[in-house]
Amino acid sequence: MSQQTGYLRFIRENLPFLGTGVLLSFLSSFGQTFFISIFGGEIREAYGLTNGDWGLIYMIGTGASAVVMVFAGGLADKFRVRSLGIVVILLLASACLFMAFNAVAALLPFVIFALRFTGQGMTTHVATVAMSRWFIATRGRALAVAAFGFMIGEATLPLTMVWLKSFIDWRTLWIGFAVFCVLACFVLYRLLRLERTPQSMADTTQSTGMNGRHWTRHDALRHPLFWAMIPAVMSFSGFGTAFWFHQAHFAEIKGWSHLALVSVFPLGTLALLLSTIAYGWAIDRFGAVRLLPFYLIPLVLAFILHWYAPSLGWTALAVVLMGMAGGGQSTLLNACWAEFYGTKHIGSIKSAAAALMVLGSAIGPGLSGWLIDRGIGFEVQQLGYAAIFAVAALILIVPTRNARRALAGAA
Numbered sequence: 489m490s491q492q493t494g495y496l497r498f499i500r501e502n503l504p505f506l507g508t509g510v511l512l513s514f515l516s517s518f519g520q521t522f523f524i525s526i527f528g529g530e531i532r533e534a535y536g537l538t539n540g541d542w543g544l545i546y547m548i549g550t551g552a553s554a555v556v557m558v559f560a561g562g563l564a565d566k567f568r569v570r571s572l573g574i575v576v577i578l579l580l581a582s583a584c585l586f587m588a589f590n591a592v593a594a595l596l597p598f599v600i601f602a603l604r605f606t607g608q609g610m611t612t613h614v615a616t617v618a619m620s621r622w623f624i625a626t627r628g629r630a631l632a633v634a635a636f637g638f639m640i641g642e643a644t645l646p647l648t649m650v651w652l653k654s655f656i657d658w659r660t661l662w663i664g665f666a667v668f669c670v671l672a673c674f675v676l677y678r679l680l681r682l683e684r685t686p687q688s689m690a691d692t693t694q695s696t697g698m699n700g701r702h703w704t705r706h707d708a709l710r711h712p713l714f715w716a717m718i719p720a721v722m723s724f725s726g727f728g729t730a731f732w733f734h735q736a737h738f739a740e741i742k743g744w745s746h747l748a749l750v751s752v753f754p755l756g757t758l759a760l761l762l763s764t765i766a767y768g769w770a771i772d773r774f775g776a777v778r779l780l781p782f783y784l785i786p787l788v789l790a791f792i793l794h795w796y797a798p799s800l801g802w803t804a805l806a807v808v809l810m811g812m813a814g815g816g817q818s819t820l821l822n823a824c825w826a827e828f829y830g831t832k833h834i835g836s837i838k839s840a841a842a843a844l845m846v847l848g849s850a851i852g853p854g855l856s857g858w859l860i861d862r863g864i865g866f867e868v869q870q871l872g873y874a875a876i877f878a879v880a881a882l883i884l885i886v887p888t889r890n891a892r893r894a895l896a897g898a899a
Contacts, residue, residue, distance in 0.1 A: 495765070498629055504679045505622055508569060509634025511679070512615035515577060515672055517641030518584060518665050519607010521546075521849060522732040522753075524600075526649045529736050529746075530658045535593040539737060543857020546733065549600025550608075550850030554843045556601075557609045561839015562705075564617040570680040573614050574673045580606040581669035588662035604846065612638075613842050617835045620826040624695045627823055628776070632768025635818040639764070643757035646750040697830035698894035705836040708829050714841075716887035717824065719880035720784055721841060722848030724817050727873040728787070728810065730852035731794065734866055741866060744800055752800060756807035756814075763815025776823040777895060780888050783816025784881040791874035795867050828891055 499506055517523050524546075532542050563572055583602035590599050615634050623630035652661060697703050708714050731738065739749040770779055790809035797803045825838045860866055 495629065495633075495769075498626060499633060502623075502630070505618070506630065506633045508573070508676060508679050509615045509619050509630065510637035510640075511672060511676060512573060512577075512611050512618075512637065513634050514637030514641050515580060515669060516607050516611040516615070516638060517645055518580060518669070519603040519605075519609070519611065520638075520641070521608075521729040521853065522642055523645055523649070524603060525733045525735055526646055526750075527653075527658050528733070530653070531596075535596065537593070538857075538861060539734070540857045540861035543733070543854045543860075545596045546600055546857075547850045547854025548597040549602075550604045550853075551847055552597070552601045553605035553609050554846035554850060556605055557613070557839055557843040557846055559839075560605075560610060561613055561842055562836035564614055564835030564839070565833060566835075568680075569614060569618045570677060573611075573676050573680075576606055576610045576614060577669050577673050577676065580611060581666040583607070584662050584666035584669065588659045588666070604849075608849065609842060609846055613835075613839060616822045617838060620822060620834050620838075621831050624831070626772055627826060628768040628771025628819060630768075631771075631819045631822050632764045632815075635764050635815075636761070638818065639757050639761050642760070643754045646753050647747075650747055650750055695826065695831050697826075697828050698891060701830065702832040703829035703837065704833050705840055708837045709840060713828060713887045713891050716883055717780075717821070717841070718844055719876075719883050720780075721821065721845045722851070723873075723876050723880045724784070724787065724813070724848070725845045726848035726850075726852030727791070727856075727876065728814075728852070729849040730856040730869075730873070731791075731810075733853035734856055734860070737860065738794075738866055742797065742800075742803070748800060749803070752804040752807055755804055756811035759808040759811030760814045760818075761811075763812045764819055765815075767815045767819040771819060771823050775892075775895070776820050776827050777888050777891050779816065780820055780824060781881055781884040783813055783820055784877045786810070786813040787877040788874045788881070791870045791877065795870035795874075827895070 528542060531537070532539075537545070579602075583599070583606050586599050586602050590596065615637075616631065619630040619634045620627060649661065701707075703711075735749060736746050739746045742749075767779070767783075786809040790806040790813070793802050793806035793809070797806065821841070822838070825841060826834055829837050856866060856869055859869055
C-alpha cells in the first residue's frame, strides 16, 4: 500500500476524531502570533504604542498565559475532549470579543492573555493531547493530520485578513471571529457525539514510556531529557514568533509592502504541509527520538537568509525552510512527550512543556521589540537567533541517544 493510500484510509476510518484535531488546531489560529500580528499596525495606532511597547504588552500577556497553562493543562487528563474543548472554544470566543470592544490600553495585556491562553495554549493543547492519547500505533500520522487545521489557518488567514481590513474595520472582524468560534462548538459536539477509542488505537488504553513506566509530571520534570528539549521548544516558539510578530516592521525595513510579504507565506504553509506528512510517516516508521536532533537545522539556514535577503525571493526561501522545520515542531515534539513519558499523565506533562513554549513566545517578541527600540536592527537579530537554534539542536544529541537506549530496554 502506498503512503498516500495509507493516509487516506487512515483518515477515512478515523474521520470524527481526526476532524476534531483539525478543527481545534484551526481555531487556535485566533490566538496565534501569526494571526494577532496581522492587526499589530492597527493596534499600535489605536493605542499609541511603539514597537517596544507593543512587544512588552504581548510578552506580559503571553507570559501570564504560560503560568496558567501549567495548572490548566492537567484538565486534559480529567475531562473528555467534547466537554473541555467546547468550554475552551467558548472562552476563545469571549477573548475575541474582548479584543473587539476593549478601548483601554491598560487592559491590552489582559486581552492578549485571554487570546494566547485559550487559543495558542489550551486549544492546541487539547488537540495534541487527544491525538496522543487516542492513537498509539499511528500517533505520528494522527498528529500530522490534526496539524492540517493550523496549516489551513496559516495559509489562508493572513492574506484574507489583510484584504478584509481594507474595507472592514478591524474590530468588526474580531466580532466575526467570536461568532465563528461559537458555531464551531456545534461542529465539535457533532463530531464527538460518540467519543470513543478509534479503531487504529493499540490494544492497551495507555502506552508506557522509557523503562516501561507511566511517568508523572513530577518524574518528568526531574529527568534531564525534559530540560534538554526545552531550548528547542522555547527557541522555536520565541524567535519564530518574533518574526511573525514583527512581520510588518520586517517588510518596512526591507522596503516591501506588507501585502507582498504575506503573499509568500503560503509557500511556507505548503512546505509545512509536506513536512508534516513526511514527519508523521517517519515517526511511525522510525520513532520520534531518532529524528529529534535534526529538525531545527532548516531554521538555522532560514534565519541566516532572513538576515541576508536582498529581495523577496530569498525571504520566500527562508519561509519555506521555516515551514520544513515547523513540520517537526508540530509532530515530533508532541510525539516525543508520549514516546518518552507514556500517555497516562500526558496532559499534565505536556502542559508543563506547553507553558514553557508559550513563555518562549512571550519572550521573543518582547525582546526583539526592545532591541529594535534600542537601535539593534531586526535584520541583525536574525543572525543571533540562527546561532541559538544551532546550539539547541546540539544540546539534543546526547540526551536523545540515552533515551533511545531506555526505550529499547522497555521494548
